[in-house]
Amino acid sequence: MKALTKTINVMRIKKSRKYSVFLSFVIALTSSMLTGCDTDNNSAELANAVEVESLFEQGLLVEEITIKGAHTRIKAGETQQLNAIGITNGGTNVDVTNDTTWSSSDITIATVDENGLVTGIANSEVNQGIVIITATSNSTGISGEGQISVSDVVATGIKLNQPMSDGSNINTCIAVGITGDVTYADGYISMNTASGMSFSVDEASTATIDSNGILNTSSANIETTSITATLDEFTDTLSVTASPVNLDVIDILFDDEIIETSTLAMGERMLVNGQITLTTGETLYNIDTAINWLQADGSYLGITSTGDNKGTVLALRTGDTQLIGNCGGKQTAVTMTVTGEDDIESIEINQDLDIYIEPLGSIELTLTADYTDSSLSSLNVSEFAYWSIEENGALKGEYINLGTDTASYKVTSIIDEASDVTVTATYNGEVTTTTINIEELSSSE
Known part of the structure; x- marks a missing residue:
């Protein structure tokens, strides 16, 4: 046997x-x-x-494994996510990251967990700090290798890469990662990385780019964006053109299913997603980061338009409206019906308590709406209220925890002295105010 x-x-x-x-x-x-x-x-x-x-x-047998995200330098304490991409006998690529066994050639320099996350353990100058990371298929035993360098040697230059290897335009609405090759003093070149870089786009463009180099575009017209990346004292600039000509149909999804109508009870939340099909094929692309959300009437729904929970919808007033998603000149809508009772009895900030903060300190303000309907009780509407701060230069404010039940308006003292500042919140025609007392607090308080 x-x-x-x-x-x-x-x-x-x-x-x-x-x-x-x-x-x-x-x-x-x-x-x-x-x-x-x-x-x-x-x-x-x-x-x-x-x-x-x-x-x-079935043509699904993985015959070769390549490692995505490798040939990159990190420092001790930093991490790098690797993905194992399997090439099947049918010629397709599949992500087998979680169906592989990961290993490191030197765990004193870098370790890798079961999900392909590499952690730098110690900076090394031996062989440019290179460690070989191996991913082995659990079903076939086939392996793929990639290198990670762990070193704190200084960079000597960066060069940004075109997101499309053939230099062609990117498709509007579909996010792309902007990366560069970083050269170091010991001769090592970190390939296709955004680690440690800060990014910006020119003000003439409607495109946005985040701290990880993810570029989002949404213009209905062909648009060229100038991207600048900075690493230490080194910079490089890249021009990227986004075109909407290949965009076909936008769909709105809930729980991975295309929807045309939906019903919510007062105070209920749901997270919707945007998906687009290209005219060049049936491939579907998630466009959550690029899609713009709005509604036909501005008061039935609260819609989170930015951040990690973008696309979260909160039912705020009973009736029918349309939730609209648009990007790159394409648009679609679903009918939303909100049921229940929406009569507001009162609104209040932080339960009408006295509010104290120390100079240069912060506090989160929560606006709740109390309803006559006892089944609804109170609802956090902080994200969808209009907040204003008395203009004395003592406080600044920002929305945080958007798209959640803990959304709030965070105010921070920007003066190192005592002061009293009035903050006003307006919601659904109702107005309420509170006073922020900026003063030194004793340890007993």
Whole structure:
């Protein structure tokens, strides 16, 4: 039986059509032999062989693994996410990051967890701090390798890369990552990385770019954006052109299903997503970061338009409206119905308590609306209120925790002295105020 097991293991990595024919024979032979040799080990080997054969017949058998995100330098204490991309016998690419076993060639310099997250342990000058990270398929035993360098050697220059390797335009609405090659004093080149860089786009463009180099575009016209990246004292600039000509249809999704109508009770939340199809094929793309959300009437729904929870909808007033998503000149809408009672009894900031903060301190203000409907009670409407601060230069404000039940308006003292500042919140025609007392607080308070 040991010889038979070895034969099956060898056959798991064959890549030609002979693999399929011969493995079928091995499986048949194994089935007959296992009749007289019933062990858990043999059963597992047989099950694995059958699964491999099935994947091969479907064109889903991973024959090669490449590592995405490798050939990158990090410092001790920093992390780098790697992804294992399997190339199947059917010619498709599949993410097998969570179906592989990860290992590091030197765990004293860098470790890697079961999800492909590499952590720098110690900066090294030996062999440019290079560690080999290996991902091995759990089903076929095929491996792929990538290198990570862990070192604190200074950078000597950066060069940004075109997001499309052939230099063609990107598709409007579909986010792309802007990366660059960083050269270091020891000669190492960190490839396709955004680590440590700060990004900006020219003011003439409607495009946006975040701290990770993710570029979002939404213009209905072809638009060229100038992107600048800075690392230490080094900078580089890149021009990227986004075109909407390939955009076809936008769909609005809830729980991964396309919707045309939806009903919410007063105070209920839901997270919707944007998806677009290109005229060049049936491939669907998530456009959550680029899509613009609005409604036909501005008072039935509260819509989170930025941040991690962008696309979160909160039912604020009963009736019917349309939730509209648009990007790149394309638009779609779903009918939203809000049910329940929406009569507001009162609104209040932080339960009408006295508010004290120290100079240069901060506090979160929460506006709640109390309803006559006892089943609804109070609702946090901070995100969708209009806040204003008395103009004496003592406070600044910002919305935080958008799209959640803990959304608030955070005010921070920007003076190092005592003061009293009036903050006003307006919601649904109701107005309320509170006084922020800026003063030194004793330890007992």
